[in-house]
Amino acid sequence: MPRLSVFTLLLLACSVVAIPESQAKRTTICSSWCGANTPLFGVDCILQSIKQKGPCYECGPAAKTPLTKEPCGGKCIEKCKGGKKCQNKECQCPYEKPKDCNGECKKFGTDTDCSGCGDKCYVDKGEKCMGGGCKCPDGKKADFTKDVDNCGKCGKMCKKGEICEHGECKCPADKPVFCGDKCKPWKDFKEDNYNCGTCGNKCEGGKTCKNGKCECPAEKPVFCEKDWKCKKLGTDSDCSSCGNKCEGGKTCKNGKCECPYGTYECKGICKPSKDFKEDPYNCGSCGKTCDKTAGEVCKDGGCKCPKGDKPDFKKDNKNCGKCETKCKVEKGETCKDGKCECAHGKKSDGSCKQPKPKS
Structure with a gap:
């Protein structure tokens, strides 16, 4: 059977059915499109277009816009989505993305x-x-x-x-704490002096770890922060409390700094009783001072003149005002308030006047 040209087909169609000019123009457009996009040179497609239907009116140039279909294998199908293309008369994933994943082509x-x-x-x-x-x-x-x-x-x-x-x-449940270079159970922190209670908590100053706490031992139960170590109170260096040091010869006794038996405290220093026998500044007792300007010395715990007298400088005729200052008693002088005086005045020769005889 000889091939018929598109033009010949149009002539045949027009001779059978009379169509308006505008429709004839669309039919001419469709004839070109049908020949390129449908099988058998588009004969069936062209014949349908004369009746204003078929592929050209569904997905070709004569279709209403927007287009929802596309030509595939000589028919109109819904537009391919998800990267699919028309292959073997249907939408299929292309070679470069061959896998269909829920409607989308993937590689x-x-x-x-x-x-x-x-x-x-x-x-x-x-x-x-x-x-x-x-x-x-x-x-x-x-x-x-x-x-x-x-x-x-x-x-x-x-x-x-x-x-x-x-x-x-x-760390696992049975060894929940990471410390150092490994996981450890809680019990390891109860008596570890370097990790007491928690990792890195080091017991210092003589303390040891007991049940997860750093504590001083029984023999040294008090922690002195100033010295940063455990100590025992009641010693000469820490008597009643930390840093309470006994000085001046004192020793700690029952929590108090006291002078040893046979000694006495004087100005913060413990001194034996013999020291008070000849000390002119602490003669007989602490703070009792002998009058050195008056010539006194400390002897046997008392302030005395060198010859052993214990004078009353205010009225002692032998030691009036100071040691060895003697009043001229034979001339009528007596010691009064530390000075030798005549009771009735003095004569021109310095001797005391005698009292006038009573009449």
């Missing part, structure tokens, strides 16, 4: 779709798609929730003894 072996649809690698945690699976750079498939070598992300290693739980490194 497996990528970080977003590694082994299958939606198999997304945790790129922010260091994963990459390798060999059909999401793996860390070392090629290992990691479970970030419990892998101690990749806890929470690639390369994050837990310390010795720790476990990985929900992506966090932590």
